[in-house]
Amino acid sequence: MFSRLTVLAAAITPHDSGVRQMAALSARLAYVMMCLTLCWGVLTATGWVRRTTGRQALRSGHMVLATLTLAFGTLHAAAFTFLDEHFSVVQLIIPFVGPTRHAFGIIGLELMFAVAITVGMRKLMFYRNWLRIHQLAYPAVGLTVIHSWFGAAANGHLSLLWLAGLTLLVPTVTITILRFLPVETLARIGLVEAEPVGPTGPTDDPGGSARTQRINVSVDNQRCRRYGICQAEAPQVFQLTEDGRLHYERRPDPRDSAQARAAARACPTRAIELRENTR
Incomplete structure (x- = not known):
């Protein structure tokens, strides 16, 4: 050898x-x-x-x-x-x-x-x-x-x-x-903050969890730069069209609320605002 x-x-x-x-x-x-x-x-x-x-x-x-x-x-x-x-x-x-x-x-x-x-x-x-x-x-x-x-x-x-x-x-x-990893897992192990949905913090409604809570979505068009990160995080809520326009569900299904929160956290321009749907 x-x-x-x-x-x-x-x-x-x-x-x-x-x-x-x-x-x-x-x-x-x-x-x-x-x-x-x-x-x-x-x-x-x-x-x-x-x-x-x-x-x-x-x-x-x-x-x-x-x-x-x-x-x-x-x-x-x-x-x-x-x-x-x-x-x-x-x-x-x-x-x-x-x-x-x-x-x-x-x-x-x-x-x-x-x-x-x-x-x-x-x-x-x-x-x-x-x-x-x-x-x-x-x-x-x-x-x-x-x-x-x-x-x-x-x-x-x-x-x-x-x-x-x-x-x-x-x-x-x-x-x-x-x-x-799911956002809930990251929040549970302390790597991301469980941010409140609205300006007054999360609801105390015992009838729903933070994961399935009904929310309203709005996007500031002046801030949004159409990077598509929101669609990657929540494709059921946000969709970028071929011509570059952003379409989104204003009142998404409660099952998609966690993904919508992840999209709001990931948006680099902070263009996505989430509010509790009190109705």
Whole structure:
């Protein structure tokens, strides 16, 4: 085994060694940026950080991180074409032509590019279709993480990934899981405040719970910027039409009240107002 490793090490030329170092560095930077992009995107979509900075700053920060992820990921893939025994373009863009561990990275990076392309087509698509494509970023990150771990194991860098990779991956996975938990669960464990529905606080009516309480919904058109976050949180209450107009249920079904509250909390411009329906 030792003699085999010695032969393999001797077969690597100084040129290949430099290219491999560049590929490894770009891969690590892409991994870091990918985790930060996902975390920042979730924090932006949920509105959890809207109080510390403006919406435009949040959106710009997410786009910058995503662009850096794609740039470093592309650099990592392109580096393999400069090896003495280089990969062909076909091997770099078509999954499973080469080793399986590379296929995970190829699919993940291509999904990320698909998401990035559709960002510029937001106004040309129905919001729900656009949202489904945008959510492909979650499996793309998962596939890329698998590729990173397999690659680190194959290249003998697994110890580094255990230390640095887990440090970034654990909070990324945690924040993503929290993104999809029900609002009631988040309020119960103390991560979000159980905000009152109206200006005078929640009702003491014993006939209904906070989850099924009947509410009235109104939207300030001067504040609303049609980002579509409300529709993502409460699609039964808020709908963005193809021409960019927002339609919403003024008196939604009590079963949708929790989702309406989540939409009001997530709205970065605070355009949604909820009031108790006393009738």
